[in-house]
Amino acid sequence: MNPAGDKAQVLRRLFFSTLYLSAFTFGGGYVIVTLLKKKFVDEYRWIEEDEMLDLVAIAQSAPGPIAVNGAIVVGYKLAGLLGAAVAIVATVIPPFVIISAVSLFYEAFRDNFLVSQMLAGMQAGVAAVIASVVWQMGTDVVRSKSTASVLVMAAAFAATCLFGVNVVLVVLAAAGLGVARTLLAQRRAKKEGGR
Amino acid sequence: MIYLQLFWSFLQIGLFSFGGGYAAIPLIQGQIVERHSWLSMPEFPDLITIPQMTPGPIAINAATFVGIKIAGVAGALVATLGCILPSCVIVTLIARLYLKYRSMALLQGVLASLRPAVVAMIASAGVSILISAFWGGALVSFAATNWVMAAIFALSVVLLLKCKLDPILVMVLAGVLKLAAAAAGL
Known part of the structure; x- marks a missing residue:
């Protein structure tokens, strides 16, 4: 069920949708995959719901970042290898630019007393986030009997x-x-x- | 050859991290902290907090962050490329097979066995961050425990599991609490 519109327009929309999603989604892969579904299934109606679920399963079960995998499957499904390439580039640009900018300030900030105390405390926070993720996923595994x-x-x-x-x-x-x-x-x- | 090392390290991270963001953490730790010492264990959590606070996939953020720290923008490019290359090849291949045959039994079988192993590996990464947070590289002993950090950790776990607060909010809160404790002279 490929879209009827011309390929250039599909690629353009694919590029800007994935760029936008990658730039504004916090919280990693699972969130981005949900938004990809909203955009391409619910809004554009380029992919059917069932097929999208399988594509998401592929994105989640293959190795690598889920957001990148999700962009690849959607891009490939819509426009073949070129579509996959366009989606990858659009997904990678925002984090690349933002992190590059952040790391410029990082060195200066780290040595600052306030920031170093914040970062130290956040270490305990990270450990807690990991502990809660493990708790939730672990109880799921145990409950599966x-x-x-x-x-x-x-x-x-x-x-x-x-x-x-x-x-x-x-x-x-x-x-x-x-x-x-x-x-x-x-x-x-x-x-x-x-x- | 630093570029090759970066590329190769992140290629392995991309190739062997199944299950997204948190699953990449133990691999990143293995490559970045233990194997190459590009970051020290106390610095390592920054690699998780900073990518968490900025948008985009954690693994890409980590690749860019480490790459730029080790070898500038070129390093960041090389690391990011290494990180996504396995995805590009493998996902495109599976998508192609799927669109052709639509059979996923084997894929799902592999996923079912991987999931519990991934949970265990995330737990191990959590344990090493916890040890670094509570004892800061000193010997693990009751007397040397940093109780401020232990209290912040316990409170954060409660906020996450009982109050279901947003993880990013909890991490920032943990930072603010530690800052307040330091200001109060604890």
């Missing part, structure tokens, strides 16, 4: 926190386990279907 998931969580925590195992290895191991479990489940389903 999947023994395998709880075991994976415990093993991954022991590996990274106690034994200092590289996180890359943990990610690879968990992904491999997921592939194995899915293939096994598919084989079992096929066998039972054959009976």
